[in-house]
Amino acid sequence: MLLFLWATVPVSAQTEQNHCDSAKTVTLMKDMQKKTYQLQGVTVTGSAALRPIKVSPVTTQVLDGKGLVDAGYGNLQQALLMETPGLNIQKVGFGNELNMDGLDARHVLFLIDGERMTGDMAGNLDYERFNLHAIDHIEIIKGGSSTLYGSMSSGAVINMITKKTSKPVSLEAGVRWGQMNERNYRDPKKKDFLYMFEKDVDRPNLQTWLSAGLHQGKVTSQTDVCYSSSDAFNLYQKKNDTKTYTAEANGFLDHDVTVTSLLPRPPMGVEGDEHVSMSQKLYYEPFKGLELQADGTGFFMNTYDMIQDLVFTQSKDFSWGTQGKYALKNWFSVTAGLHADYYYRYKRHERRDERKKVYNSRIIEPFFVLESHYLRGHDLQMGMDCFSDRLTRDRFVNRRMTSRSLKETECYLQDEWIPSDKWMLSLGVRTDFSHQFGFMWMPKIAAKYNVNDHVALRADYSMGYRSPSIKELFFNWDHLGMFMIKGNEYLKPEKNNYFSLGAEYNRGDFFLNGTVYANLFRHKIEGVWRIYDMQYNFEYTNLDNQTLAGTDWLMKWKFLRHWLMNASCSCVYVSKENGLQFNTTSPYAATAGLAYSCDNHRNYGLRVNLNASLMGEKTYDVQDRLTVDGISHKAYFRCRLPAYVLCNLNVLQNFGSYLKVYAGVNNLFNYKPKTLGSGLTAFSVPATAGARVYVQMEVKLDALFHK
Amino acid sequence: MKRIVYLTGLVLVLLSSCTEYDADDFDGKVLPRVTGYVTGVSNDWLYFNLRTGQVFNRTAPNQDIKEGEQLSRMDWDLAFCGYHLRTNSGTSGPGKGGAVDLGYGNYDYWTSKSQVLSKTFTPDDSTVSVTYSQADWYHYLVVNKLDFDENPWFDPNNGIRQLCSSGNPVLGKAIALSGPPMEYTPSQHTYAVRSADGEHYYKLMIVSWYNTNSEIDDDGGQFSYYLDELK
Numbered sequence: 001m002l003l004f005l006w007a008t009v010p011v012s013a014q015t016e017q018n019h020c021d022s023a024k025t026v027t028l029m030k031d032m033q034k035k036t037y038q039l040q041g042v043t044v045t046g047s048a049a050l051r052p053i054k055v056s057p058v059t060t061q062v063l064d065g066k067g068l069v070d071a072g073y074g075n076l077q078q079a080l081l082m083e084t085p086g087l088n089i090q091k092v093g094f095g096n097e098l099n100m101d102g103l104d105a106r107h108v109l110f111l112i113d114g115e116r117m118t119g120d121m122a123g124n125l126d127y128e129r130f131n132l133h134a135i136d137h138i139e140i141i142k143g144g145s146s147t148l149y150g151s152m153s154s155g156a157v158i159n160m161i162t163k164k165t166s167k168p169v170s171l172e173a174g175v176r177w178g179q180m181n182e183r184n185y186r187d188p189k190k191k192d193f194l195y196m197f198e199k200d201v202d203r204p205n206l207q208t209w210l211s212a213g214l215h216q217g218k219v220t221s222q223t224d225v226c227y228s229s230s231d232a233f234n235l236y237q238k239k240n241d242t243k244t245y246t247a248e249a250n251g252f253l254d255h256d257v258t259v260t261s262l263l264p265r266p267p268m269g270v271e272g273d274e275h276v277s278m279s280q281k282l283y284y285e286p287f288k289g290l291e292l293q294a295d296g297t298g299f300f301m302n303t304y305d306m307i308q309d310l311v312f313t314q315s316k317d318f319s320w321g322t323q324g325k326y327a328l329k330n331w332f333s334v335t336a337g338l339h340a341d342y343y344y345r346y347k348r349h350e351r352r353d354e355r356k357k358v359y360n361s362r363i364i365e366p367f368f369v370l371e372s373h374y375l376r377g378h379d380l381q382m383g384m385d386c387f388s389d390r391l392t393r394d395r396f397v398n399r400r401m402t403s404r405s406l407k408e409t410e411c412y413l414q415d416e417w418i419p420s421d422k423w424m425l426s427l428g429v430r431t432d433f434s435h436q437f438g439f440m441w442m443p444k445i446a447a448k449y450n451v452n453d454h455v456a457l458r459a460d461y462s463m464g465y466r467s468p469s470i471k472e473l474f475f476n477w478d479h480l481g482m483f484m485i486k487g488n489e490y491l492k493p494e495k496n497n498y499f500s501l502g503a504e505y506n507r508g509d510f511f512l513n514g515t516v517y518a519n520l521f522r523h524k525i526e527g528v529w530r531i532y533d534m535q536y537n538f539e540y541t542n543l544d545n546q547t548l549a550g551t552d553w554l555m556k557w558k559f560l561r562h563w564l565m566n567a568s569c570s571c572v573y574v575s576k577e578n579g580l581q582f583n584t585t586s587p588y589a590a591t592a593g594l595a596y597s598c599d600n601h602r603n604y605g606l607r608v609n610l611n612a613s614l615m616g617e618k619t620y621d622v623q624d625r626l627t628v629d630g631i632s633h634k635a636y637f638r639c640r641l642p643a644y645v646l647c648n649l650n651v652l653q654n655f656g657s658y659l660k661v662y663a664g665v666n667n668l669f670n671y672k673p674k675t676l677g678s679g680l681t682a683f684s685v686p687a688t689a690g691a692r693v694y695v696q697m698e699v700k701l702d703a704l705f706h707k
Numbered sequence: 708m709k710r711i712v713y714l715t716g717l718v719l720v721l722l723s724s725c726t727e728y729d730a731d732d733f734d735g736k737v738l739p740r741v742t743g744y745v746t747g748v749s750n751d752w753l754y755f756n757l758r759t760g761q762v763f764n765r766t767a768p769n770q771d772i773k774e775g776e777q778l779s780r781m782d783w784d785l786a787f788c789g790y791h792l793r794t795n796s797g798t799s800g801p802g803k804g805g806a807v808d809l810g811y812g813n814y815d816y817w818t819s820k821s822q823v824l825s826k827t828f829t830p831d832d833s834t835v836s837v838t839y840s841q842a843d844w845y846h847y848l849v850v851n852k853l854d855f856d857e858n859p860w861f862d863p864n865n866g867i868r869q870l871c872s873s874g875n876p877v878l879g880k881a882i883a884l885s886g887p888p889m890e891y892t893p894s895q896h897t898y899a900v901r902s903a904d905g906e907h908y909y910k911l912m913i914v915s916w917y918n919t920n921s922e923i924d925d926d927g928g929q930f931s932y933y934l935d936e937l938k
Contacts, residue, residue, distance in 0.1 A: 193914035193931065194895075195730035266885035266892075307890050309927070310917045347923045353728050356923040479888065480745075480926060481841060482861035529863060534845070534855045536863055624864045632857045
């Protein structure tokens with residue numbers, strides 16, 4: 001929370017990490033550029049033209065990586081959950097699930113240093129791939145950003161900028177131990193039929209990491225490695241499921257009907273895992289004006305669910321990239337590069353050394369960017385991406401591994417114009433061409449007006465789009481004759497028009513930012529249940545219009561020298577469809593934090609964080625069938641999930657410049673969901689086992705050896 | 708510098724991860740075939756005479772003992788249909804069978820019938836439902852003139868249609884079903900089963916819905932279990 005910055009640009013960078021002084025310490029970069037470059041120790045998202053904060057038109061939330069670690073977060077998912085209002089991200093049942101302001105993971109684009117990743121399940125990546133200790137900062141841009149970032153960014157863009165050392169030698173290592181969520185088996189024996197299963201689901205909550213940097217002359221190297229394991233656990237519901245069918249939603253009823261299940265609700269499993277992520281980046285600047293970069297990552301993960309089916313999931317990912325940038329004075333610069341990502345998923349047997357590949361995807365993305373600051377007051381930029389996506393799965397044709405692919409070519413052009421000290425305008429257009437969907441173009445216009453030194457106003461319009469995914473187009477999977485999941489080759493890309501108005505007040509140690517927005521979707525792609533051929537079919541289709549509108553607020557206040565308070569809230573309205581609400585988001589959510597820091601004592605520092613995340617009550621309708629007087633009707637039951645608050649407490653002690661010791665409690669007030677939701681609504685409850693303690697130690701080895 | 712190298716090496720060793728297959732080989736039993744609705748027959752019961760080792764309906768449903776015939780036969784003790792079980796007792800047969808739950812694990816603890824003689828064995832009753840096969844459900848719809856699309860065999864919120872049958876309510880908890888997606892979770896409890904003649908006692912523990920030797924992605928149903936006589 002301490003590190004929570006609302007920079008008011010689409011892209012921003014920090015040259016200093018002083019989070020108590022919100023916007024003033026932030027050096028900002030200009031808008032509308034996709035790729036991320038690391039230049040001379042300063043992380044830059046977008047082009048290299050520095051801009052003061054006052055003239056930046058789009059609101060961006062910036063979370064500092066070091067600050068997130070200092071606040072006691074164990075991984076990226078937890079950090080985003082606690083720091084971003086309206087964002088829900090967790091593992092429930094079978095895999096990750098993300099929701100943000102009424103939009104699911106298919107509308108939230110995750111990037112690492114501006115690069116896309118592959119290997120998603122319904123838009124959800126293995127978020128474990130992101131090593132929190134390798135992140136310099138995170139930029140979160142809510143709203144439609146397709147003009148800048150292309151498909152999948154119609155809801156938000158979350159761009160993780162990784163570390164690059166500026167020290168001759170840097171070496172950090174750390175270890176974290178957390179209390180287990182649930183001990184399922186005590187003393188597993190090799191004779192047990194489920195011996196491997198019993199061991200795997202009860203892995204310790206352990207994390208260790210290493211970060212090594214080298215900066216010598218023209219060469220810079222950055223290496224990050226992280227190992228982590230966590231245990232699987234169950235969520236429990238004491239009472240049997242109840243479903244309420246309202247007369248409002250079901251025309252054949254003259255009063256509300258509540259049906260209680262005769263059977264108890266089985267526990268809902270939350271997966272544990274064990275993973276290693278590695279990244280290596282090399283930078284070389286042979287002479288002034290030319291910068292070269294090469295990078296590679298590796299990720300291996302075993303996922304252990306609570307299902308006793310003799311298999312667990314194994315996944316691995318490799319990515320590599322290279323890019324070069326040449327700048328000629330301030331006339332222009334040219335950047336070209338190539339990025340590739342390969343993802344594999346297997347089912348691995350728990351009793352035999354065998355595995356079977358079930359998923360394989362890759363993306364290859366060459367890109368080119370030309371930018372110029374030659375014209376006074378203008379930053380011009382144009383770029384081109386060729387995006388090639390291929391997915392091989394056993395769920396396209398008769399359970400055989402079969403490949404499907406998509407290719408898109410995207411171009412964009414933008415101009416940022418500063419006509420005066422008070423105004424900044426940003427104009428852009430992006431085009432997309434593919435054989436599948438034809439030609440599309442999306443404009444964007446944004447403006448910022450500085451009323452005075454403390455108050456600024458913003459307005460933004462952008463058109464966005466999301467191309468149907470390969471799964472949405474080609475999936476064809478019969479689940480044991482029970483139901484079919486069917487893709488639709490005739491899907492059209494969904495489009496959205498995003499409008500926002502914002503205001504910001506910033507004086508001394510007080511900062512307030514508010515935005516109201518509307519996100520109007522056309523042809524939104526959703527999966528719907530339809531009954532034909534004597535069975536349920538989950539079919540992807542273009543729905544009619546959907547409107548999301550809301551407001552986001554953030555306040556930050558530093559007071560009494562050692563105290564920092566911040567709060568944020570998000571309210572969202574999602575339009576109903578034929579009087580029914582299928583969207584599972586809560587209309588309101590908030591985060592808050594209070595931090596005390598004290599560095600008065602020589603070689604000793606203390607920092608205490610209390611963070612809270614509130615998710616409001618959720619009410620939505622779920623498609624079902626209800627038999628009345630022997631007649632089966634298509635029906636909808638209303639699911640209500642109560643509001644909840646998760647609080648974390650973290651105490652950090654600094655000893656000298658080389659040792660940090662953490663201790664804390666996650667879910668301080670031991671909140672446990674009482675209801676898991678009825679039927680297929682299980683993804684909307686918080687996946688927490690209750691209050692759990694942790695300890696963590698971090699050593700700066702370079703400082704220690706220097707000492 | 709050496710210290711850094713050593714420390715780095717140590718950390719990398721800690722980071723290394725491998726999957727170690729060190730479990731003992733399974734020495735239990737596996738059902739000879741999958742039973743239940745997936746064979747197209749709702750009441751597809753595989754019968755065992757535990758006293759002689761004889762198996763009925765070994766290769767196909769209703770091959771040796773048709774549904775209903777079990778009610779008058781004393782030559783079977785235990786039967787399986789999907790995740791449901793029968794003993795030769797109560798509503799399932801004329802025998803003196805029945806079952807009792809001996810609690811979680813501890814399979815090796817139970818060695819003698821004297822340990823279970825004093826326990827109350829529960830006979831079969833009609834509270835147990837088996838899963839309708841698609842064919843039987845469609846037949847039911849035709850007979851009752853019901854609409855196929857309004858009465859789908861499977862419902863994402865409620866699962867597959869169920870047919871009232873006869874089975875042992877204690878052994879009915881040996882495997883719990885949840886989902887969709889369907890998850891079959893054995894209780895890992897040990898159960899005592901009494902034979903049809905009331906003279907023999909057996910201990911039973913179902914350890915997996917799956918055949919331990921089957922291929923990855925097998926749909927299950929041919930489950931793995933331990934079964935031994937209590938002398």
